[in-house]
Structures are given as structure tokens and as C-alpha cells.
Amino acid sequence: MLGLGVLSLVLGFVDHTTSWLDGSRSALTVALTPIVVTADLPNRSVRGIQGIFSSREDLRRRVTGLESELIFLRVKTEKMAALISENNRLRGLLGSAAKLQDNVLVAELMGVNPDPEEQEVVIDKGSEDSVFVGQPVLDSRGLVGQVVEVSPFSSRVLLISDERHSVPVQVLRSNLRFIAQGTGIGQQLELQHVHSTADIKVGDQLLSSGLGNRFPVGYPVGVVDKVAFKPGKPFAEVLAKPNAQLDRFRHVLLVFTESRVAEETNTSSGKGDDRGG
Amino acid sequence: MIVVADNETGGLVTIWITIIAGMVLAVVPMPQFVPVELGFLRPDWVAMVLVYWIIALPHRVGILTAWLAGIAVDVLLGSLIGQHALSYVLIAYVAASLYQRLRMFSVWQQAAVLFALLGLNQLAGFWIESIAGLAGWSFWYLLPALSGAFLWPWVFLMLRSLRRWIGMT
Numbered sequence: 001m002l003g004l005g006v007l008s009l010v011l012g013f014v015d016h017t018t019s020w021l022d023g024s025r026s027a028l029t030v031a032l033t034p035i036v037v038t039a040d041l042p043n044r045s046v047r048g049i050q051g052i053f054s055s056r057e058d059l060r061r062r063v064t065g066l067e068s069e070l071i072f073l074r075v076k077t078e079k080m081a082a083l084i085s086e087n088n089r090l091r092g093l094l095g096s097a098a099k100l101q102d103n104v105l106v107a108e109l110m111g112v113n114p115d116p117e118e119q120e121v122v123i124d125k126g127s128e129d130s131v132f133v134g135q136p137v138l139d140s141r142g143l144v145g146q147v148v149e150v151s152p153f154s155s156r157v158l159l160i161s162d163e164r165h166s167v168p169v170q171v172l173r174s175n176l177r178f179i180a181q182g183t184g185i186g187q188q189l190e191l192q193h194v195h196s197t198a199d200i201k202v203g204d205q206l207l208s209s210g211l212g213n214r215f216p217v218g219y220p221v222g223v224v225d226k227v228a229f230k231p232g233k234p235f236a237e238v239l240a241k242p243n244a245q246l247d248r249f250r251h252v253l254l255v256f257t258e259s260r261v262a263e264e265t266n267t268s269s270g271k272g273d274d275r276g277g
Numbered sequence: 278m279i280v281v282a283d284n285e286t287g288g289l290v291t292i293w294i295t296i297i298a299g300m301v302l303a304v305v306p307m308p309q310f311v312p313v314e315l316g317f318l319r320p321d322w323v324a325m326v327l328v329y330w331i332i333a334l335p336h337r338v339g340i341l342t343a344w345l346a347g348i349a350v351d352v353l354l355g356s357l358i359g360q361h362a363l364s365y366v367l368i369a370y371v372a373a374s375l376y377q378r379l380r381m382f383s384v385w386q387q388a389a390v391l392f393a394l395l396g397l398n399q400l401a402g403f404w405i406e407s408i409a410g411l412a413g414w415s416f417w418y419l420l421p422a423l424s425g426a427f428l429w430p431w432v433f434l435m436l437r438s439l440r441r442w443i444g445m446t
Contacts, residue, residue: 001370004344005363009405012359014408021358028352035297035353039305112306113355116316121354149355156355248309 026127026151033153036111036122067173102216104138104253105129110154117184119145119162123252127154133256134214138253142220142243143167143208159246160221161187169221170209175201180221180240187246189222191238196229198236206240216257222225284288288445292330292338296346297437299323304353317417320425322432323350323361324368324398328391331372332379334445343369355410356402364401368394388429395422 015021105125113120125131126149135147137157143163149156158165161182169180169191176198180189194200204224210217222240229236299322307316323346330338347362355359371394372379379387399418407414 001341001366004340004366008359008363008366009342010348010359012357012363012405012409015358025352025358028349032300032349035300036304039301043306043308111304114304114306114316114319115354116313118355122417247313 022149025149029151030153036154040111046062081119103256105131105256107131107137107252107254109252111252117163119159119165119184119246120148120260121145121157121159122154123157123254124154125254126151126155128152130256131155136215136219136257138219138255139244139249139251140253141245142222143215144244144246144249144252146214151179157252159244160242160244166192167215167221168209168211169206171200171224172205172207174204176200177211178206179240180206183239187242189240189242191224191240192235192240194236196236197233200224200236200238201226202227216255288334288443290409291439291443291445292334292342295326295439296323296342299326300346300350300353303350306307312366316419318424320421321398322396324328324365325351325391325425325429325432326436327365327369328372331369331385332376333377333437333440335373339373340369341367353392353429357405360402360405363405364398367401368398371397382428387433389424391429392422392426395425422441 011021015025050115107123107125109121110124111122113122118275121155123137131147131150133147133150137144137146145157145159145162148158149153159182160167161179161184163182163184166179167210168177170177175195178194181192182188183190189206191200191206202224206221206224208215208217208219208221222242224238224240226239227236228238300323303319307313327343327346328337330342344362344363347360347365348358350356350361350365351358375390379390382390396419399422403414403418
């Protein structure tokens with residue numbers, strides 16, 4: 001008993017301080033995937049049964065709705081393309097690097113961390129789909145979180161509402177920069193160190209600022225829904241509601257930014273040079 | 278199912294199937310209409326199944342089984358490797374040293390002991406998390422022990438009828 005207990009403590013210590021156990025963890029995750037899939041079966045079958053019993057009329061209505069939405073979004077995208085090229089031309093005039101389009105990969109939700117204190121989800125794409133630790137994750141409305149653990153066929157995503165997570169943000173209206181930290185339960189973000197004279201009010205849109213080089217610039221993060229200046233406190237209490245539907249998304253987008261690809265090619269060519277030298 | 282009296286491997290397979298069923302229950306996502314806070318009531322199913330088998334068949338299920346199950350749960354829940362392993366080893370040790378007395382207890386007396394065991398389980402998990410600087414104590418941590426103790430009679434009766442049906446001794 002003592003031996004196994006000490007072994008567990010040592011393993012815990014090694015896992016906490018080093019990344020030596022990551023390989024065995026991802027191998028075990030693959031071996032245990034059937035358990036996660038089985039646990040998701042009730043959810044999956046409920047959706048399947050709903051699919052079987054939805055009537056022809058319902059489906060037709062949905063298809064028409066989706067088609068009109070598609071046309072609407074296409075028009076918007078065309079406008080966006082023009083705007084992007086104009087933006088890049090102007091950035092060229094200013095001498096700054098052109099913004100590149102991000103590539104995305106769609107992933108489906110596989111499981112949720114049962115501990116309500118830990119806002120984590122498991123998605124069905126892993127290192128086989130070149131998902132990497134630290135990769136930003138979005139849904140159709142805004143930033144969801146980042147990948148914290150990768151195994152070959154699944155990965156774990158830490159949501160922005162987790163207490164351990166912070167994201168650098170910028171207020172769209174006033175360009176003020178803050179850090180938005182998760183608050184745990186309740187799907188809220190708290191802005192850190194907001195000065196009581198800061199220009200921020202309820203309804204302000206927060207975008208990712210791109211500082212910290214983790215999240216790409218300009219994705220919606222949240223909307224400010226409470227600003228409280230307390231006399232005697234050095235900072236104001238500002239809460240924001242995430243744009244992403246953190247408690248009900250089924251599909252998420254994994255973002256591959258071009259700069260990272262460029263970095264990778266740089267490093268790999270560097271390695272090649274080393275080998276050549 | 279074929280009756281596998283005195284069949285070591287058959288028994289072992291059944292035991293691991295129930296442990297894996299506990300793991301499935303440990304990670305099954307709640308439907309969306311359930312409030313998030315109810316998640317605090319989710320008992321540690323794997324620990325309960327382990328305690329049952331240790332009381333019923335102490336010569337087959339012991340600390341090593343508990344440790345292996347703990348490592349698997351650590352991987353499933355993404356906690357530090359060794360966290361659940363340590364707490365399961367602890368409660369397995371206590372259960373294994375008390376099994377003769379526990380067998381004599383009525384099922385609700387057992388539930389009371391279970392509350393202490395599962396509380397110890399939660400506490401050990403919390404120790405590891407706090408050493409790693411991941412958590413702050415709140416009494417919410419004891420809710421799974423409470424719900425586990427209330428569910429114990431049903432877990433106990435189900436697993437016992439399963440064991441008798443298969444004829445494991």
C-alpha cells in the first residue's frame with residue numbers, strides 16, 4: 001500500500017512539474033476512448049432519434065432556412081473579401097504586414113469534464129489532425145478556449161470561463177486593453193485591473209487583442225454586462241458574458257494561423273540547415 | 278451468461294466490466310437542462326464499485342486493482358496522474374482492513390462508513406490538487422461523498438445480485 005501510494009505521489013509530482021508523462025497519458029487516452037464514446041451514447045442516440053422522427057415538412061423548412069442563411073452569409077463574405085483586400089492595401093501603405101486568413105478545422109464535442117469546477121471539454125480531433133497544445137478554439141459566435149492536452153484522436157480544451165484561464169482582450173469602442181479571466185461557474189469573465197476612470201460601459205464588445213501570441217487578433221470574446229465602481233477599491237469590478245455559447249455548442253473550430261505555419265517552416269528549415277552543416 | 282463458478286478469469290472480467298461501467302458513469306455528460314451545480318452531486322462511482330468488490334472478494338480485488346483504476350480515472354478526467362490513484366489506494370487500504378467488520382453491518386451502517394471513506398477519497402484528491410496549487414477548499418467537495426453514501430444501498434444490492442447470479446465467490 002505504501003509503495004503504491006508513494007508511487008502515485010511521485011507520478012503526480014512528475015506529471016505536475018515535467019512533461020515526461022504526456023506520451024503515456026496520450027496513449028492511455030486512446031485506450032480509454034471507448035469509455036468516453038460510450039458515455040456520450042445517450043446524447044448521441046437522442047439526437048439520432050430526433051433525426052429519425054423529424055417530419056418531411058420540418059426538414060424542408062430547415063433546408064430552406066439554411067439555404068437563405070447561406071446566401072446571406074455568401075453576400076457578406078463577398079463584401080468581406082473586398083474589405084480584406086482594401087485593408088491589406090492600406091496596411092501595405094502603412095508598411096505593416098498584411099493580415100492573413102486563418103484556416104479552421106471543425107471538431108465535434110465528445111465529452112465534458114464532469115467536475116463543475118473545471119470548465120473543460122473533450123473534442124474529437126487530435127494530433128493526427130495536427131492539433132497542437134495552445135491552439136485557439138472558436139465557435140460560430142466567438143472565442144471558446146484553447147487546447148491544453150492532445151492525444152492522437154482527441155484533445156482537451158480549456159474554456160475561457162475556467163478560473164485558470166485568462167485571455168488578453170481589447171474593447172472595440174475605446175481600444176483599451178485588459179486581461180479577461182474566467183470565473184469558474186456561471187459562464188462569466190472578469191476584467192482584471194480596470195482603473196475606475198477607464199472608459200468602459202455595459203454593452204461594450206471585447207475582442208481578442210492578440211497580445212501574448214496565443215489567440216489571433218480580432219475574434220469576439222465577450223460583451224460587458226456589469227460595471228461597478230466601488231469607492232475605496234483601487235479597481236472597478238467589470239464582468240463580461242462570453243460571446244461563445246460555452247454550455248451548448250456541439251461543434252467548434254480549431255484555428256490554424258498562418259504565422260504559426262510560417263514559424264514551423266522556419267524552424268524545420270533551420271533544423272535542415274543544422275543537419276546539412 | 279455462462280455461470281463461471283471458480284473461474285478466475287471470468288470473475289476478473291466481470292469485476293473490470295463493473296469498474297469500467299463506473300468510469301462511464303463518471304464521465305457521462307449531463308443533459309443541457311440540468312443546472313451545472315448539480316454536477317457537484319455526482320458520486321465517485323468507481324470508488325464505490327471498488328469498495329464493494331474489496332468487501333465482497335478481498336482476495337481478488339485489492340490495492341493494486343484500485344491503483345490501476347485510479348490511473349485510468351486520472352487519464353479520463355485529465356487530472357494529475359496519480360491523484361485518483363492515491364486516493365483509491367487509500368480507501369482500498371482502509372476498506373481491505375475493515376472488510377470483516379463491514380460485512381456484518383446493515384446496509385445503512387455501511388452507507389455511513391462509505392460516507393467516511395468517500396470523504397477521505399475527496400480529501401486525498403483535494404490534498405494533491407492543493408499541493409499542485411490547483412484548488413481552494415470548500416465544503417462542496419464533500420457533496421459527492423454524501424450522495425455516494427445515499428446511493429450505496431442500491432449499488433450494494435445491484436452488485437451483490439450480480440455477484441450471486443454469476444456465482445463468484
